Amino acid sequence: MPGSSVSIIEVDKYFGDFHVLKNVSLEIEENEFFSLLGPSGCGKTTLLRIIAGLEDVDDGDVLLDDKSILNLPPNKRPVNTIFQNYALFPHLSVYENIAFPLRLKKFSESEIKRRVDWLLNLVRLEEHAQKKPSQLSGGQKQRVSLARALANEPKVLLLDEPVSALDAKLRQELLIELDNLHDRVGITFIYVTHDQAEAISISDHVAVMNSGVVVQYGTPYEVYESPADTFVANFIGESNLMKGDVVEILSDEYIAVEFPSFGKVICYRDKPVKVDDTVLITLRPEKVRIMHNKPTPSDGIPGNVVHGIVDEVIYMGYQTKYFIKTDEGYILKVYKQHVSYLLDERIIKWKDEVFLYWNPDDSFIVEVEEN
């Protein structure tokens, strides 16, 4: 089943006076796993419903393989949707739910059986074929709705928060299953979620949306490692956001920034700035290293060193989250991964004096205010 590419071209959508989608453009490649990520109310579900044909656009166009599909009703589009609440037909068995789109197409009984059996096998629900939806668990229901949506052999599968109604463990399982399913059926998946971890773990590309605008588009690495603005930096993963003044331009690549919160550090200059500009710097907690002894240049460590006291320790087994109070009283989040047997080391405890250091490349500018 080959998938289709989807182009969203300058789409605008209003609900009454509310501007839900503001001139949104996106290119979704054929057969890729694409995620629309954003907080609730950002317009991501509306965009999905527009592709499905369940909503109209006020302006703009939606192309499937370079042909507009806006004039097609939902039942004529080679696109199928997985709904958040499964939307299984309560009066039909699992088998009949999956057979539903095939019966509409008037396939022969033997052909229907062949296809439904294949789909039941695909989602591992063979032994539940005769059950009613009300007898299934949440994860099973979602797998039925997957099989049903795939029965039409769509070119694009739209998934509207498909795992958000499930508990954490099941969510992980179903995500992996979705990823495998995507590999097996090889069509385009467009996945809507508010959960950044879901989006970056399975997608080829991610579009981050906020208030009806696509604020960043890129691979999961790009949106995580180089967030376009404060919103993305905060929404995807965790980060330390710090405001400071540029005091010196060191080179084309580096600047020195003075922070009232913890002194002068060197930052990566990924945006054009000049001395005296106020900049917002982000630093991911896991990029900061923590130790008892002050590192020296002879340790071969370039970069920034900050002194502080451990204010909070959250031990999580595979990692520990430290909240470090700097000499100036600012709290910096630092996550230490436990890559070796922890008890061999001198364990960092509450109230310990510690030094933090990081590569200047890891603290970079997200926003500039010119002064």
Added chain:
Amino acid sequence: MTLKRKRSEVLSSGSGYEKYGSTYLIWLVIFFVIPVLVILAYSFLTRDYQGGIILKFSIQGYKDIFNLNYLTVFIRTVIISFISAAICILIAVPVSYYIVYSKFKNFLLLLVIIPFWTNSLIRIYAWIFILGNNGLINQLLLNLGIVNSYVKFIYNNAAVLLILVYTYLPFAILPLFSSIERLEKQLFEAAMDLGCTKRQVFFRVLLPNIKQGIVSAFVFVFIPALGTYAVPELVGGKNSRLIGNEIARQLTIARNWPAAAAISSILLILTIIAVIVFIYGGEKRETR
């Protein structure tokens, strides 16, 4: 030990049914079961020609109604009740669907319920005022010169059907409304997404999922229509008499109480059979 005791206390004090169930039972026995038994008993007693009964066993009441040849009236009653229930459902399904997804849902529901605030006799007279030989519509038609003499809208079976549908429509709308409201709107979107036309959404998704509502609506209209009395009495013609009118006639004009009780008993049995058939039939299809 304490835990166990507490648990049993919780269980026994738990549901309202256990607490108040016996009260309902007493109410039902006094006001429903006993009167029905009295009617059954009367049907097997002897007629007193002054009206009333004599306490002596007899099946003359049943013989009388067979002699009076009520078969046509019975059949007419069943047919008219069936047709009015069917019309009510045909109207109520789209109307309920519209109300469920309307912005003015609560207001429209209020409109459905408002007729209950007025006595049904007054509402029937209102219809006579509209449809009667000197009624609003006839005067309008005469004044506009569309007809030369009045059109006979009432005193026939069609008028009985019309007023029955009007009277019992809310009983069909309310159960259908609640069964449509229970359905997620996403079901219809999913159906369209999977390839249904609007028509197919209606027949393949909406109808099968509100089957129970349709059965309830049918029973709620069909059963009271079987026993209706005032409507045919006021707007029916010579050939519109229903079984309710015959019961009244035996009771008042003919003063044959055992015969009236016998017709009532047969009607009751017919009704019970109808309810069982509808409800059992609906459930059987549900579980298949």
